[in-house]
Amino acid sequence: MIASNRMTSNSQSGWREQLRVVIFEADTPGGKAFDVLLLWAIALSVLAVMLESIASIRVQHGRALRVAEWLFTGLFTVEFALRLLCAPHPVRYARSIFGIVDLLAVIPTYVSLLIPGSQSLLVIRALRLLRVFRVLKLAHFLGEIEVLSAAMSASREKLIVFLSIVLTLVTILGSLMYLIEGEASGFTSIPRSIYWAIVTMTTVGYGDITPQSIPGQSLAAVVMILGYAIIAVPTGIVTAEIVEAARHRPVTTRVCMVCMSEGHEPSARFCRDCSARLEDPVL
16 A cells, blocks of 8 residues: 555656656757747737737737637646646745746736736736747857846946936936026926936937027036936946856756756756755756
8 A cells, every 4th residue: 555655656756747847947858849839829929919909900800819818828827837736846936037927927818807908918928938048948048148137136236326326417407407497498397307307318308398598508418418428337337247247157048946046057956046956857
């Protein structure tokens, strides 16, 4: 009896492990085939949502697009359930970025039963197309994503300081323009003047509010030149961090089943983020 229970337990753990490799790993034939099919389904579902937003197409093919939407939602719901089933730590997976995105990919369709039109939010499924880097074994692209993420994280404090300085500048410059031009030129309040300063400093220049006096135009010229000058600051900050982070970028698509982190070095036996032991892919 005990031996029978053990065989049943081993059988269950065996098929769950095989399912885990197919669903979570892209370095195996089965995993690659699964992810390729999934990518096509995601792309087609996003296309269906976009086509449904076009009035002429919605009138002629609205019913077919709606049926397709529910079919894709059912498919992704089953996929999400299978991920929870075979993940060693289902709760951690559900709380990870990948789990949250996978969940958000199916919720809008069900919410649309209560709030019509909310299915348009299904375009969030496009985020799942980032799996293409894993599927095609473009590990160096996956590594570049990790490098960029690490660079942005490392430069977070510098960027916060930079943005604080910029916000202070646009507040002062907007207030000055409000005093110079006033309501007659469209600068009806300090917040609206700050909006003008932000638009001008970022070199967007909508032209909906423009200074009319010579002092105002002179200040506007200063803001424009200042915008060109400071635009290089965040670029330099992030570039320096990218160079630093690129020295230690990951090169594989292996997934940690504890924290769902991707892109570990080929020789890594433990996750770089949570130190959990990495699963060996079944080839």
